[in-house]
Amino acid sequence: MSPDNxxxxxxxxxxxxxxxxxxxxxxxxxxxxxELMLNAAxxxxxxxxxxxxxxxxxxxxxxxxxxxxxxVVVGLxxxxxxxxxxxxxxxxxANLLKL
Amino acid sequence: MIGQEVTFWIVAPLMVLGALxxxxxxxxxxxxxxxxxxxxxLAVLYASxxxxxxxFVQIIVYTGAIMMLFLFVLMLVGVDTPxxxxxxxxGQKLAAWLAGIGMLGLIVFGIGAALQGGPNVGLDxxxxxxxxxxxxxxxxxxxxxxxxFELTSALLITAAVGAMVLGQHARTRPKPTQRELADARxxxxxxSGAHPGSLPNSGVLARHNSIATPALLPDGTISQASVSTTLxxxxxxxxxxxxxxxxAAVFDAVESGEAEEDDE
Numbered sequence: 001m002s003p004d005n006x007x008x009x010x011x012x013x014x015x016x017x018x019x020x021x022x023x024x025x026x027x028x029x030x031x032x033x034x035e036l037m038l039n040a041a042x043x044x045x046x047x048x049x050x051x052x053x054x055x056x057x058x059x060x061x062x063x064x065x066x067x068x069x070x071x072v073v074v075g076l077x078x079x080x081x082x083x084x085x086x087x088x089x090x091x092x093x094a095n096l097l098k099l
Numbered sequence: 100m101i102g103q104e105v106t107f108w109i110v111a112p113l114m115v116l117g118a119l120x121x122x123x124x125x126x127x128x129x130x131x132x133x134x135x136x137x138x139x140x141l142a143v144l145y146a147s148x149x150x151x152x153x154x155f156v157q158i159i160v161y162t163g164a165i166m167m168l169f170l171f172v173l174m175l176v177g178v179d180t181p182x183x184x185x186x187x188x189x190g191q192k193l194a195a196w197l198a199g200i201g202m203l204g205l206i207v208f209g210i211g212a213a214l215q216g217g218p219n220v221g222l223d224x225x226x227x228x229x230x231x232x233x234x235x236x237x238x239x240x241x242x243x244x245x246x247x248f249e250l251t252s253a254l255l256i257t258a259a260v261g262a263m264v265l266g267q268h269a270r271t272r273p274k275p276t277q278r279e280l281a282d283a284r285x286x287x288x289x290x291s292g293a294h295p296g297s298l299p300n301s302g303v304l305a306r307h308n309s310i311a312t313p314a315l316l317p318d319g320t321i322s323q324a325s326v327s328t329t330l331x332x333x334x335x336x337x338x339x340x341x342x343x344x345x346x347a348a349v350f351d352a353v354e355s356g357e358a359e360e361d362d363e
Contacts, residue, residue, distance in 0.1 A: 003214070006144070012118075017118070018199050028176075036118055055236055069164065072165050074258050077261070081266075083176045
């Protein structure tokens with residue numbers, strides 16, 4: 001099976017993630033959409049690794065997962081910090097820099 | 100190879116459905132669960148793509164650690180705060196959909212066209228080079244990519260320290276010591292006559308001894324200090340005088356019955 005279908009699936013998932021970041025108000029759900037985009041990129045890389053016959057794509061996916069884990073930890077603690085002061089996880093609530 | 104195709108056509112629609120759930124579920128917990136579903140399905144796809152190591156890392160790191168962290172935070176900030184559907188920017192949602200569909204078209208027609216007729220080698224040879232998928236990956240990670248691997252340790256430590264710094268909140272006033280608390284209690288006693296000892300227990304009546312039962316004072320009134328103010332505000336305090344009146348009535352009945360027996 002050629003990698004095309006996997007790449008198309010990855011493109012669809014990436015697009016859904018992008019739309020999720022743009023339309024969801026809850027910071028946690030928007031953050032999950034970012035995770036979906038990372039996962040879509042991972043899927044494309046694993047599919048390419050299979051097509052090219054090298055494992056470098058899988059190694060890259062492994063590093064993306066490590067970075068995603070670190071990113072989630074910091075991102076969630078930022079959301080918690082905002083929640084503590086604003087009592088809300090809505091991205092509209094963080095508007096102190098607005099004129 | 101036929102198995103790979105069957106897996107793909109079963110798993111791919113499920114993944115798209117789960118991802119759409121992320122967009123359309125109003126409640127954040129449902130969105131998190133559909134995201135976990137997408138991630139498990141992605142692990143299945145990895146398995147069909149000859150990436151056994153990543154299959155397990157996907158399940159352990161993504162569904163096991165990251166999604167559970169999301170769920171913990173969701174529970175921490177309160178699960179029943181639904182997404183507000185008020186548009187802060189007018190027409191933003193429509194614009195987001197249009198931009199998303201435009202981007203999908205760009206990726207599919209742009210990159211997809213470039214992909215047509217690309218190589219399709221398969222991983223059998225690369226996996227077999229060092230004995231298996233995990234061994235071959237290890238040879239790459241600890242060989243060609245060892246510097247990147249070392250750098251991830253710095254990244255993870257920074258992330259852990261950052262989370263601890265962000266998670267800790269500074270005290271606005273110093274924590275009172277036991278000595279200061281005792282002094283404050285005695286000062287209250289001297290100034291306002293507040294009892295310095297522990298508060299009275301909740302009431303223990305014949306049929307009730309829950310913490311919502313106030314204790315009765317010797318004169319039959321209830322002691323406000325014996326029940327939590329939170330319970331009092333919610334209005335769930337048991338009416339102790341009424342209960343004790345019941346008991347008194349039963350006692351009266353028993354005593355009068357005994358009196359009648361004595362008469363006989």
